[in-house]
Amino acid sequence: MPTIAMPEPDLGILARASQIIERLTAVVSAEAVISDPQETRAYECDALAAYRCLPLAVVLPRTTEEVSAAMKVCHEMGVPVIPRGAGTSLAGGALPTADSVVIGIMRMRDILEIDTANRFVRVQTGVTNLSVSAELEASGFFYAPDPSSQLACTIAGNIAMNSGGAHCLKHGVTTNNLMGIRMVMASGEIVDIGGPLLSGSGLDILGLLCGSEGQLAIVTEATLRILPRPEGARPMLIGFDSAETAGECVARIVRSGLLPVAIEYMDDVCLRAVDAFANAGYPKCAAVLIVEVEGSEDEILHQIMRIRQIAAELNPVEFRTSRNADESLKIWKGRKSAFGAMGRLGDYLCLDGTVPVSKLPYMLKRIGELSKDYGLEVANVFHAGDGNMHPLILFNANAPGELERAEAFGADILRLCVDVGGCLTGEHGVGIEKRDLMTKQYSADDLAIQMEIKSVFDPDWLLNSAKVFPLEASKPYRDKAVRG
Amino acid sequence: MSIDESAIKALPYPVSPADEAELAAFVGESHARATPMCIAGGGTRVQPGSVEAEHMVTTRNMSGIVTYEPGALTLIARAGTSLQEVEDVLAAEGQALAFEPMDHRAILGSKGAPTIGGMVSANVSGPRRIQAGACRDHLLGVRFIDGRGRTIKNGGRVMKNVTGLDLGKLLCGSYGTLGVLTEVALKTLPLAETEKSLGFPGVTPREAVEIFVAALATSFEVSGAAFHAGTAWLRVEGFEAQVDYRVGRLKELFSGREIDVVAHAASRNLWRDLRDVRHFAPSEDAIWRILIKPTDAPDVMAALRQLGGEASLDWGGGLIWFSGPASSAAVRKAVGAGRAMLVRPGSLSAADLFPPENSAVARISAALRKTFDPAGIFNPGLMGN
């Protein structure tokens, strides 16, 4: 039995299901409302698939006005709302409850404005991450944050989770590349924050919204900062015979003053899975770093030379530079398909704690020890340059008790991250998954002020309300909220 | 530590708590009695009289670097630490705050030492904003005392952190209206080995923005794009060979134009002066900081000059500095969709520093301030009600 609890559904709302669906159908086009369990099944979970629940209904609007109309109905009728993008959240952020309406923005896929002179694009947030950069290809620009799920995940989900990616070491995560949003408040009101200007002048509400996990509003449009493409880029592979040495190499590269665009880490368990899947030709050793540098040919060669010097002091078993575009593509294909490849080995739990880069060697050692204690295998594949770890705990969902054991193991790793000065989640968000561990990182007051802020935006606690905050801590807020 | 003593003494009852606990107790008491306070770091920007307060609270006794880990690119410092101390410690390890915080003393004529807490409260950034981001983009975590006297932490000390709501972003740029910062964690970055600047003399604002647009569309990581007194400036940074290469390529791109190259120390001084807007320091007029879409900047500059006064550009045209005698209403009208903030009031009313927000944003902002500070005791009136 999965161990994360969700609140009991409100029976009063369930009893009014047909009225709710009727009212929703009246304000958005009929084809935008789904309530047949055959069809709502597709929305019962996200990528944290161990947790599932059919929602009362799903609404798939095409405009901000339709989102607003649907939100107003839910607000008036006191119905909980689950904002949803593509459903690739690994934290259960898009998991419905039986008494909730899912409002999904995935049909809102228009590119509204491309302004390369002022270096921004404006999009509806249902566009996928990759399609934004694809749209910009001809103009020589790109959108920097590149989560591995970029083929599927939406800009809405990226904003809600403040998503990162392999290339964020240099260009920052979503919040550093977001200039403005249009959002629908819990009341249905439409509000614009920020825009093409480089900074706001009042309180940074945009910064608050980014990473707020659908707790504060439904984001329907976004203005994104775009960057010119680099002249060239080249990855190199550095293999080590121990995880700790690879961790040490990361710390030394960061310390050296070089700023590669990406430093990614994969261990042997992951390498085997990926090689079988993507045929990426990775070396066979305990750990591999993918380091990518950018610039002109000379700039690239200069940086490779310096990284080679740093690595050489640590006796790598292999140092290989990509020789052509094809090899580069293969190297990245392997990394970006790592989660998918791991999925073929069986079930896994993907963690996301972040630690100071200098603590990576220690963390890798401790995770290895814990793996033996729990009797569960772990694969490590992660954004090493910024200390954002992704231990994947392998388990068999059909074996009784294994999921619980995996979750306990995961919780131990996350506590360890906090203990060494890090945090529970670097880019995947809290969702339901890390909700009850929040007290490890934050005091009662730290959490109270965050929940008071949620109440400013969503006084009735309708938006994604059983997430992010420990259920016990949020109970007074959820109980107080009047349900119609 | 050198603090602008006269500015602080001008207000009754200066209070300088020794530590976080003492500050929390003081704020808790002020909350209970609803007695407002004016919060100062180094006192370089607080103008006595701009805030109606019974106390001046300073963080001067809460200073010092808590940890600096160059290998993890992170620094944690108490709010009252002087920016100079931080910059010196970083420079000794070949690192810096990449957002290049400006020093307001030149244009404000103030004497105190800017503090790291003040810098974060005002989200102070400089020319490198266009390439490296603003102060808020480098803020990893905060500790602060809210308006009820609660001690709150948010974020942490790691590069990536999405654990809960990001309150650091809210505190950054809130000018002390949400809480008193006690500690900040910042991302540090390696200093570039060297830099060079390209000057384009005798250009109009429109040509300057054309140059910026073209240069910022290249992959040469232009880290400064400013215009003043008829000259447009571009800066490139990196290791020696890289900088030479980039300068060469940019010269090719603008081969029809006259270009002067300024290197190393001269380039650094140039950008320090542009950063601090020293060119407007001598005048007595008000100084405005105006955020604008770069391609709108030339027209807005022309409209501003109609009002009398002078304007310069930074951030590739995204920021206009304007110094002139015009009224606040006239300036805000001239900037249209841009946003004008009064940095040095001159003879204008200091009650009018921030541009008005749209009504929904104003309502949300007011509700947020009430959440952080229910009794309205922090810098009342500074950012509206």
Ligand SMILES: Cc1cc2nc3c(=O)[nH]c(=O)nc-3n(C[C@H](O)[C@H](O)[C@H](O)COP(=O)(O)OP(=O)(O)OC[C@H]3O[C@@H](n4cnc5c(N)ncnc54)[C@H](O)[C@@H]3O)c2cc1C
């Ligand atoms: C194989 C794989 C690899 C991944 N790699 C990465 C990675 O490298 N980096 C990374 O950061 N993440 C990664 N993720 C996690 C996930 O892809 C991101 O969190 C992504 O941003 C979620 O986008 P989505 O459109 O799928 O959102 P969803 O999963 O649908 O929703 C995510 C959250 O956003 C909220 N939300 C959705 N739409 C809105 C809206 N319009 N307004 C307000 N809130 C909304 C939801 O309620 C939910 O809480 C990966 C996931 C998978 C499955």
